[in-house]
Amino acid sequence: MTTVDLPLLPLGRGTDLNSERGVECPGDLPAASDPDLVKRALAAKEKLGDKVFVLGHHYQRDEVIQFADVTGDSFKLARDAAARPDAEYIVFCGVHFMAESADILTSPSQAVILPDLAAGCSMADMARLGQVEKAWEALSEAGVAEQVVPVTYMNSSADIKAFCGRHDGVVCTSSNAQAVLEWAFEQKSDAKVLFFPDQHLGRNTAVLKLGMSLDDCVVWDPLKPGGGVTPEELRAAKMILWKGHCSVHGRFSPDTIDDLRAEIPGVQILVHPECQHEVVLKADLVGSTEFIISTIEAAPPGSAWAVGTELNLVKRLAAAHPDKRIVFLDRTVCYCSTMNRIDLPHFVWALESLVEGQVVNRIEVDADTEHYAKLALQRMLDLPGKTQDD
Numbered sequence: 001m002t003t004v005d006l007p008l009l010p011l012g013r014g015t016d017l018n019s020e021r022g023v024e025c026p027g028d029l030p031a032a033s034d035p036d037l038v039k040r041a042l043a044a045k046e047k048l049g050d051k052v053f054v055l056g057h058h059y060q061r062d063e064v065i066q067f068a069d070v071t072g073d074s075f076k077l078a079r080d081a082a083a084r085p086d087a088e089y090i091v092f093c094g095v096h097f098m099a100e101s102a103d104i105l106t107s108p109s110q111a112v113i114l115p116d117l118a119a120g121c122s123m124a125d126m127a128r129l130g131q132v133e134k135a136w137e138a139l140s141e142a143g144v145a146e147q148v149v150p151v152t153y154m155n156s157s158a159d160i161k162a163f164c165g166r167h168d169g170v171v172c173t174s175s176n177a178q179a180v181l182e183w184a185f186e187q188k189s190d191a192k193v194l195f196f197p198d199q200h201l202g203r204n205t206a207v208l209k210l211g212m213s214l215d216d217c218v219v220w221d222p223l224k225p226g227g228g229v230t231p232e233e234l235r236a237a238k239m240i241l242w243k244g245h246c247s248v249h250g251r252f253s254p255d256t257i258d259d260l261r262a263e264i265p266g267v268q269i270l271v272h273p274e275c276q277h278e279v280v281l282k283a284d285l286v287g288s289t290e291f292i293i294s295t296i297e298a299a300p301p302g303s304a305w306a307v308g309t310e311l312n313l314v315k316r317l318a319a320a321h322p323d324k325r326i327v328f329l330d331r332t333v334c335y336c337s338t339m340n341r342i343d344l345p346h347f348v349w350a351l352e353s354l355v356e357g358q359v360v361n362r363i364e365v366d367a368d369t370e371h372y373a374k375l376a377l378q379r380m381l382d383l384p385g386k387t388q389d390d
């Protein structure tokens, strides 16, 4: 059993790697060099039958995604899990906050398992509950807390979702962020939104979809005293953006777009809204992971695309569409390091442990957190229109 709040350890910064979460698995973790891993995974999955349901996020490695019963983005996967109440074990090949969401939406009798507990999300870890509560106090001191509707991106820990639930706030995904923000601004007169953890999704949606100006937005830096903003700036702002970002999508840069346009005539730039504002401004199309997939699927043969999202997905799209030119929107190779934590040895270990009757790496959200996180999720689900995906 695990707690709900697991910050990502700063790898390579003098930490003791032996103490890293997820490295020490009870029992035997198979060696990565074991030539029988695929066979073992197949055998364990077959033995478990309908008792196990394997979810694979789009950003997972090929070696793992081949075993997924269903693939998708985080919210779709959580809902897929909820639609399989007969499955005793939900093995989530994704990251920690996604497994929490699946636990929130599934029944208490179902165990959600994350094969490697070190599969966190650096973005989700950028908004910690203690930091958010301090920011809320500062908003109260500035006299604006009454006007503020907290909105959290799906990519956040369960306790941040619960914070939003407790404070009349809501969850959003990258495909419904506009509808959610419109709802939030209708909730109070002179409303302001505190948006976390991804400043880029918040800014891109506020400016490009709701027509705000960059001056309407301020950035709250949890590592600076007073968030690095004055009470006057808080009072003047409409959008208070948490200083968080995705370590994958935040890497793409506007000059790479210029280079690719010069290099590949007619190339279309397709990016995720977690990218920086300057990148989104230069792109041809912006949208969620599902939008990126459906856009490529619908593209005519011979078309050329530079895609700004996680590399595992871009490579799979390129392999599935050899009649289109699909390139990655970065000069260097960059996978989501935490997503890639889920590898075959951990997957096999989790499945074989289940075969032996041992539930490992269970992700469980406590009842109080679950109650309030569900409230925030439900407010999102009650909105008309599309609700999926991160």
Ligand code: SF4
Binding pocket: 059, 095, 120, 121, 122, 123, 124, 155, 246, 247, 248, 249, 310, 336, 337, 338, 339
């Ligand atoms: S791609 Fe970004 S948001 Fe998604 S898990 Fe990795 S760090 Fe988190």
